[in-house]
Every structure is written in structure tokens, then in C-alpha cells.
Amino acid sequence: MGNITRFDPDDTFDDLFRGFWMRPVRASGQQDIQIKLDVKEDDKAYTVHAEIPGVKKxxxxxxxxxxxVSISAETKKEKEVKEGTKVLRSERYYGKVSRSFALGQDVDESKSEAHYKDGVLELSLPKKTVSYHSETDLSRRR
Structure with a gap:
């Protein structure tokens, strides 16, 4: 069996213009970037690494x-344009981006930690401990 590749119509359109100095413009309102995630799990916690470059903590x-879990971030466009200059091309994204995902177990929010360095947000999300009641405790509650 040969290699399988995912077809993306945008790639075909981009290939048409490859080599030109301008890249095709996307429709306004279309989100240009997304938060990319790595989620890992062990017995006690989830660890999330989210790429959010160019955003202030x-x-x-x-x-x-x-x-x-929901992560949102916003980058604001700097409006400083020097007199006598004009923008020829702007590829940087400005606006709000968000990402939500569900984990297999509830998180203990009070013990969660977040660190942001070099464009990567790291979340340490301890799992809530599940307390099991004995059958006698459960029968008393009925």
C-alpha cells in the first residue's frame, strides 16, 4: 500500500501561487492560527503543553x-505606523484564539499550576481523588 496523505484544498491553491511574493489572502474572520496542544497523563495528573507564541502572559x-479545560489568548495589534512608511505585507495574527478540550477525569483546580515560557504554556493539572465509600456507607444513605 502506498503512502496516504491528507488532501487539503488550500494547499493546492497555495501551490498555484508558490514563488510569487504575495501569498493568497484568507477570508476575513477566518482564524489564521490555533493553539496546538500536547496532553500527557500519568496516575496523578495531566500535563498540557500549549503553543501560544507572541502572547503576553x-x-x-x-x-x-x-x-x-479552556485556554484563550489575545494578541493586540500595535497601531504605531511611522510617517512616510506603508505596510506592504502583514502576516502576523492579531485577535483572540481559544481552545477547549475534555479530560477523562476531573481536575483538582486548587492544586493546578501554570507556567509560560518561550511561547509555550505548561499546565500541571492534578486529578481529583475519588473517594470510594464502603457498601455499608452507601446503604445508610438510601
């Missing part, structure tokens, strides 16, 4: 609701 927001 204070512009990143993480919310945890049980096993649901």
Missing part, C-alpha cells in the same frame, strides 16, 4: 470546570 486565560 497576562493575556492568557485558563478555566477549568471538572474535566473541561
Amino acid at each position: 497576562e493575556d492568557i486565560h485558563v478555566t477549568i470546570d471538572g474535566g473541561q
Whole structure:
């Protein structure tokens, strides 16, 4: 069996213009970037690495609701244009981007930690401990 590759119509369009000094423009409102994630798990916690380059630490927001995790970030466009200059090309993304995902077990939000360095957000998300009641405890509650 030969190699399998995923077909993306945007790649075909981009190939048509490869070599030109301008790249095809995407439709306005279309999100140009996304937060890319690596999620790992061990017995006690989840570890998430999220690529969010070019964003200030204070512009990143993480919310945890049980096993649901949401990450959002915003980059603001600098409006400084020097007199006598004009923008020929702007490829940098400005705006808000977000990503949500569900984990297999609830997270202990009070023990969670976040670190942001070199464009990568690292989340340490300890799993909530599940307390099991004995059958006698459960029968008393009925």
C-alpha cells in the first residue's frame, strides 16, 4: 500500500501561487492560527503543553470546570505606523484564539499550576481523588 496523505484544498491553491511574493489572502474572520496542544497523563495528573507564541502572559486565560479545560489568548495589534512608511505585507495574527478540550477525569483546580515560557504554556493539572465509600456507607444513605 502506498503512502496516504491528507488532501487539503488550500494547499493546492497555495501551490498555484508558490514563488510569487504575495501569498493568497484568507477570508476575513477566518482564524489564521490555533493553539496546538500536547496532553500527557500519568496516575496523578495531566500535563498540557500549549503553543501560544507572541502572547503576553497576562493575556492568557485558563478555566477549568471538572474535566473541561479552556485556554484563550489575545494578541493586540500595535497601531504605531511611522510617517512616510506603508505596510506592504502583514502576516502576523492579531485577535483572540481559544481552545477547549475534555479530560477523562476531573481536575483538582486548587492544586493546578501554570507556567509560560518561550511561547509555550505548561499546565500541571492534578486529578481529583475519588473517594470510594464502603457498601455499608452507601446503604445508610438510601
